[in-house]
Amino acid sequence: MAYIQKGERGGKILINDGFRYQKNKITNDKIHWRCWRKTCNVFLQTAVFDLEENDSDIQILQVAEHNHADETEMITCSSVKQRMLEVVEANPSKPVRRVYDEVIQD
Secondary structure, eight states: OOEEEEOTTSOEEEEETTEEEEEEEEOSSEEEEEESSTTOOOEEEEEOOOTTOTTOOOOEEEEOOOSSOOOHHHHHHHHHHHHHHHHHHHOTTSOHHHHHHHHHHO
């Protein structure tokens, strides 16, 4: 299942089958994505959807094979970090260890 994750610089990252993609361009009926690794030339196409909506139904139209292993571990770490930042922003006085424990338990 594909989903959107907030990137470290605030952009939108598409996660699909353990790989990360950055938005390349949007046309009338497709969103074109490219693998975030500069050494990988894989492109992916999706139907147009609302990038701001968290529960968008993302329809993958075309994808190719990557020249590297999947990045599931890196994606998981990035997701935990993002959730921790959201919790700290909501309650800056909460101790970091407690934030970590809460996020890991979810």
